[in-house]
Amino acid sequence: MHPEDLAEKAAQIRAETAAIKREVRVCMAASCQSSGSAPVLAALTDICGDGGGTCHVKGVGCMGLCSAGPLVAVADKDCTLSNAVLYRDVTPADAPDIMQSVCGAPVERLRCPTEQPFFQRQQRIVLENSGRIDPDSFKDYVAVGGYAALVKALSEMTPAEVLREVTTSGLRGRGGGGYPTGLKWSTVAKTAGAQKYVICNADEGDPGAFMDRAVLESDPHRVLEGMMIAGYAIGANKGYVYVRAEYPLAVERLQTAIRKAKGAGFLGARVADTQFNFEVEIRLGAGAFVCGEETALMASIEGLRGQPRPRPPYPAEAGLWGCPTLINNVESFANIAPIIRNGGAWFAGIGTEKSKGTKVFALAGKIQNTGLIEVPMGTSLRDIIEQIGGGIPDGLAFKAVQTGGPSGGCIPEQHLDIAVDYDSLKTLGTMMGSGGMIVMDETACMVDVARYFMEFCMTESCGKCIPCRAGTQQMHGLLDKIAKGEGTHADLALLEHLCEVVQATSLCGLGQTAPNPVLSTLRYFREEYENKLVDDDVH
């Protein structure tokens, strides 16, 4: 298949629905479903009927503002979210009024203004289709240009050219590490091996993060397309998506996408009528945080306990079943199609010097607008929290924002003006992580926060190496003692010493970064620890 053939197919699909002028889009991602969007969709569909052939009600993916769900958008077809009329907290009883408004004045009592910074300040690349297309529809995806990048790569580019575009783009791994994606791909491509694998890491274990979940639930074909382009570039014909069992809806949407892509000849043998073959299988995680670490993840796919092993050898040389393996995160794969479509140089024009493109963040905690946002790298934390996030509710003051999950740290008020990218966050003693941002107000106790994360790492430690297994336990004990007001200065000194030891000697990322929440809260909120200390025993 050539790009023109696919473009023709897309035009055909658009022609089939050309009569439809207006769309009513109901968010059917997990968050809005929990708020009750399924009955809303049913009620709207019921009233709309065939919509006189000009109006269409459909379920779509995440529109971002989860705290206001269920969300319903009324828009011209092909219109983006920021130009739609958006309704919040919709119930089935509102359906008649909303259907009335399709051709009339908006229902003011339900309106959620899209002129607010939450919608206007975003730049959507990864989420461009999210909230616009029906995630279960292959045709919807093709109609908005889906699979064009795959067909372009397969028919007009050599694997080396694909690698060059990805390298030029400057894309860095979105799972948190920030390793250059182009370099990773090139290493696997260069490694000799009859069998190679592509793995999509969808084991979004960081508590407080739900970006990958939303991408899988809103635009699953996009992830498959990215994986296939990767497979073509590195010479792999088999892929696995390792997804958490805690995300049943994401699994279901992905299964549907795989089935439909296969049915349409875009997955399986002879992808899009070319010589390229690619199979994708889903593997369910089983609730182990450590499986986000790549070697542990591969052990889990092999049916073993998810315990990491020392690197090297890196997965690029000896990965799944000893074969060269490429592992990328969901959001990294979701960035590939636009990079191939628009060129690496286009992507490299967005973001900061060393961190290109956009980043999806999950805003949660004590913040007005909780939900999902996508902003260019380099946006300031203050903009994200005060403008896009709408600030702290209940008139309370901001205290800290936590990024990077249990491997990250807390950033205080005085550093909010920093431009967010991989490197700037590191200098603050935290990390990008996969993109969870938890905002805390003045009521949060930072010792307690550190204890919370240490408890997490302690229970999630796989137990293989002693520094992590025993160290997290001891650090948790000390934090617990200090939090209860029973710790001494000697305990605090011991805690700091243990942080260094565990950081330096643990086998994998889980242990190496487990002290980070302690170190960062000590760096910025040391007085909170000291205020809780009692005088050392005098014997």
Added chain:
Amino acid sequence: MQQPQPKPPLPSDDKRWKIVNATMRRHGYTAHALIETLHSVQDAFGFLDEIALRFVAASLDVPLSKVYGVATFYHIFMLKPQGRHTCVVCTGTACYIKGADTLLAGIHSRYDINPGDTTADNRLSLLTARCVGACGLAPAVVLNGDVLGKQDVATLVNTLEALD
């Protein structure tokens, strides 16, 4: 060369074993089908008992110790039966900040159960999850598979009381 072990008979004529067997067959009875198979057992039976672990071990030709190791390593696998209703309180960071511990305390004071426990009348099991990804609606619980967002103790306990 070592002969492959003959496959063990199904533990009983309960039809659910056929589903489990189908999962293993689909993966060619290879050892790496272990986690997928345990998922399949848990979906069908609700938990993993010794009969199931022994059956899976023999079918996949994996030592029972390894099967037990995997079953206990991953949080999602249950080794004891659950109550008629299951309430999972999310303890992810967003839920923690928004008071997941008060939800657990509220359930404890009403039903006298801790995470991992089931009420004596077998009506309700309480579990915790590391993060269910409903952070935008924190604090969240998953009740019988449905995610309920923006919970507080009063609404949650009322919901639990209303269950049969």
